[in-house]
Amino acid sequence: MAGDRPGTGPRTAVRRERTDLYASILEVIKRxxxxxxxxxxxxxxxxxxxxLRSSLDRLVALGLVRRRELDxxxxxxxxxxxxxxxxxxxxxxxxxxxxxxxxxxGYV
Amino acid sequence: MAETVVRRGxxxxxxxxxxDLRAEDGAEVSAEEGGRVVVSGEARFEGSARLxxxxxxxxxxxxxxxxxxxxxxxxxxxxxxxxARVTLRGPLSVAALSVGPFLALGGPTSFETGDVGGVLEAxxxxxxxxxxxxxxxxxxxxLKGGRLSVGGDARLAAxxxxxxxxxxxxxxxxxxxxxxxxxxxxxxxxxxLTFGNLEVGGTASFGAGGRGRRVEVGGVLSAARDLTVERxxxxxxxxxxxxxxxxxxEVGGVLxxxxxxxxxDHLEVGGRLEVAGDVVGPSAEIGxxxxxxxxxxxxxxxxxxxxxxxxxLRAASLKIANGSEVHGPVVGGTVEVGRHGxxxxxxxxxVELGAHGQADRIVGGSVEVGADCRVGSIEYVRHxxxxxxxxxxxxxxxxxxxxxxxx
Numbered sequence: 163m164a165g166d167r168p169g170t171g172p173r174t175a176v177r178r179e180r181t182d183l184y185a186s187i188l189e190v191i192k193r194x195x196x197x198x199x200x201x202x203x204x205x206x207x208x209x210x211x212x213x214l215r216s217s218l219d220r221l222v223a224l225g226l227v228r229r230r231e232l233d234x235x236x237x238x239x240x241x242x243x244x245x246x247x248x249x250x251x252x253x254x255x256x257x258x259x260x261x262x263x264x265x266x267x268g269y270v
Numbered sequence: 271m272a273e274t275v276v277r278r279g280x281x282x283x284x285x286x287x288x289x290d291l292r293a294e295d296g297a298e299v300s301a302e303e304g305g306r307v308v309v310s311g312e313a314r315f316e317g318s319a320r321l322x323x324x325x326x327x328x329x330x331x332x333x334x335x336x337x338x339x340x341x342x343x344x345x346x347x348x349x350x351x352x353x354a355r356v357t358l359r360g361p362l363s364v365a366a367l368s369v370g371p372f373l374a375l376g377g378p379t380s381f382e383t384g385d386v387g388g389v390l391e392a393x394x395x396x397x398x399x400x401x402x403x404x405x406x407x408x409x410x411x412x413l414k415g416g417r418l419s420v421g422g423d424a425r426l427a428a429x430x431x432x433x434x435x436x437x438x439x440x441x442x443x444x445x446x447x448x449x450x451x452x453x454x455x456x457x458x459x460x461x462x463l464t465f466g467n468l469e470v471g472g473t474a475s476f477g478a479g480g481r482g483r484r485v486e487v488g489g490v491l492s493a494a495r496d497l498t499v500e501r502x503x504x505x506x507x508x509x510x511x512x513x514x515x516x517x518x519x520e521v522g523g524v525l526x527x528x529x530x531x532x533x534x535d536h537l538e539v540g541g542r543l544e545v546a547g548d549v550v551g552p553s554a555e556i557g558x559x560x561x562x563x564x565x566x567x568x569x570x571x572x573x574x575x576x577x578x579x580x581x582x583l584r585a586a587s588l589k590i591a592n593g594s595e596v597h598g599p600v601v602g603g604t605v606e607v608g609r610h611g612x613x614x615x616x617x618x619x620x621v622e623l624g625a626h627g628q629a630d631r632i633v634g635g636s637v638e639v640g641a642d643c644r645v646g647s648i649e650y651v652r653h654x655x656x657x658x659x660x661x662x663x664x665x666x667x668x669x670x671x672x673x674x675x676x677x
Contacts, residue, residue: 189437189454190404190421201353205371205388206404206421248437252454252471256488256505 183207184226185251187217191227191238192248198238286310291327293319295335301325306342315354324360332356342377352387361394412445428461444478462495479512496529513547531562542575553585582676592624601675609640617675625657635672649673 190206191198200218204211218238221227226244230237240248272289276282279296287309293299295317301307306324313327318335324342332351338359343349345364349356352370361377371388378394384401391408398415407424414430424434426442433449434440440453444461451457451465457474465482468474474487479495488505496512502519513529523541525531531543533551543549545562553569560573564581571585579598590596592608601617609624615631616623623629625640630647632639637650641657648654648666656666 185454186422186437192437193402193404193419193421202370202387202404208388208405208422248454253488255455255472256470258472258489 181251183209183217184221185248187214187221188226188240188244188248192240192245196230196237196239199235200238203238290314292316295319298322299325318354330364417449433466501535548581588618599676605634615676617672619672633673633675637666 187203187207190203194202200211200214203218204214207214209217218227221244222229225241226247228239228241230239274287274289274291276291276293276297276299278294281298281300283300283302284307285302285305287307290311291309291313293313293315297315297319299307299319299321301323304323306326307321309327311327312329312331315332315337317333319332319337321339321341321343323340325339326344327346329347330345330349332354334353336355336357337351338357340359342360343358343362347365349364349367349369352368354370355372356369357374359376362375362379362381364381366383367381368385369387373386373390375390375392375396376394379392380397382399384398386403388405390403392413393410395411396409396413400417401415402419404421406422407420407426409426412428412430413426416431417433418424418431418435420436420440422437423439424436424441426440428443429445429447431447433451434447435452437454439456440451441458442460442463444459444463447463447465450467450469452469453471455472457468457470458477459480460477462478463476463480465480467484468482468486470487472488473490475491476493476495476497479497480493481498483499484501485491485499486503490507491504492509494511496515497510498515500517502508502516504520505522507524508521509526511528513532514527515532517533518535519533520538521540525539525543527545527547530547531545531549531551533549535552537551537554539555540557542559543556543561544559547563549562549565551567553567554571556573556575558575560575560577560583562579564579565571565583567585569585570587572589572591573594574591576594577583577590577596577598582599582601583596584601586603588600588602588605590607590611590613593610594608596607596611596613599615599617600613603618604620605616605618606622607613607616607624607627610626611624612628613623613630616629616633618634620636621632621634622638623632623640623643623645625642627640627643629643629645632645632647633649635651636653637648638655639645639648639657639660642659643657644661646663648662649669650666651669651672654666654668
């Protein structure tokens with residue numbers, strides 16, 4: 163079965179979804195530099211706060227996001243490594259797009 | 271300052287309210303005698319609320335729940351609803367707005383700065399100086415203003431903006447973006463678009479035509495009609511249905527043009543170049559095949575793959591790589607055809623055909639033919655050098671002057 167092989171089938175699908183999810187969370191945080199509250203991020207990423215919290219913990223552990231304790235709330239901000247992830251993620255999406263349409267069956 | 275209170279679930283009719291208004295959850299506010307409600311201070315809604323008449327206040331704050339306004343809403347200073355869903359069916363004018371999960375704008379809206387955490391839906395014209403949306407933006411009516419930033423996807427009608435930035439995807443109807451459009455994933459414009467710079471990580475498509483300064487696309491760029499830019503960089507494939515007018519151009523993979531290709535600067539294509547019309551430019555490096563009705567470069571051109579033109583390939587200095595096959599006439603100041611190359615007719619001030627090459631006809635001021643070549647005919651003016659075992663179908667002819675090449 164394809165899914166039994168590493169890096170293929172369902173396993174790849176799960177990994178890809180998670181990568182997309184992390185990218186969308188990072189994009190939301192990026193737009194509120196230094197002030198992103200968890201509720202605000204949840205609105206942007208379209209995720210419930212409890213599920214988002216575990217994703218944020220993971221992103222903090224990976225060094226992609228920094229947690230800052232402010233007076234009244236905890237804020238999240240993108241680290242340079244997080245920005246690097248986003249740049250690489252979109253670049254990779256660009257390469258992946260090469261294998262999809264349009265093939266351009268020919269104006270010539 | 272005086273405070274007017276609307277109790278939980280209460281339906282009230284108000285006229286002018288001096289001071290602040292505080293409404294508990296479930297309040298419903300209408301105007302007296304069909305007029306408008308005017309609050310001189312802050313209107314604060316502690317939970318869900320509905321405004322059934324036009325409403326005016328200095329500041330508006332919604333703490334939780336669903337907030338709806340059926341009529342016009344005018345807020346002098348700030349509308350703040352960090353944790354409430356807001357649905358406005360009438361016109362809105364406000365200096366600044368900050369809404370959490372959801373904002374629907376049903377009437378013409380104008381504000382200076384806007385910040386929506388989740389989703390913004392606008393079904394009437396919206397004007398702003400800056401707008402940031404964390405999640406997604408749907409605008410089925412024109413957007414006009416300054417800078418727009420969207421964390422996720424943006425689906426827009428016509429735009430007249432200074433700049434647009436989105437993490438995921440932007441679809442827009444066309445219009446003008448004066449500065450930069452920056453998109454992580456996918457960009458598409460349904461109608462003609464005039465823009466400053468376009469930077470897209472993934473794919474970009476123009477359903478009609480486009481005109482801008484600089485375009486950088488990581489993956490695929492396509493335009494159904496003409497595209498005019500000053501600089502073009504595409505990582506993968508670039509397909510233009512009409513003509514492409516551009517400055518310095520780098521395409522990693524394939525560049526395919528349905529009309530003509532007009533270049534004002536160097537062209538570099540990693541893979542194939544296919545142009546239905548004519549190519550005109552200063553210089554080019556083509557990593558693969560070159561196909562065009564004609565290609566004319568005022569400077570140097572190098573082609574690493576096969577060449578097929580009906581009206582000729584012309585350059586001041588032309589290099590055809592080893593093993594390439596050339597269909598159509600070739601004209602150059604200097605023409606170098608690599609080893610094992612095959613050409614039909616070559617005109618050049620200086621022509622070199624690499625070893626094991628084939629040519630139907632060579633016409634040159636100075637002609638050098640490598641070993642083991644087969645040539646139909648050679649006409650030369652000053653100098654002829656033939657390598658070993660060169661086969662000529664007819665003896666070489668020395669001319670007094672170079673004949674005029676095909677135009």
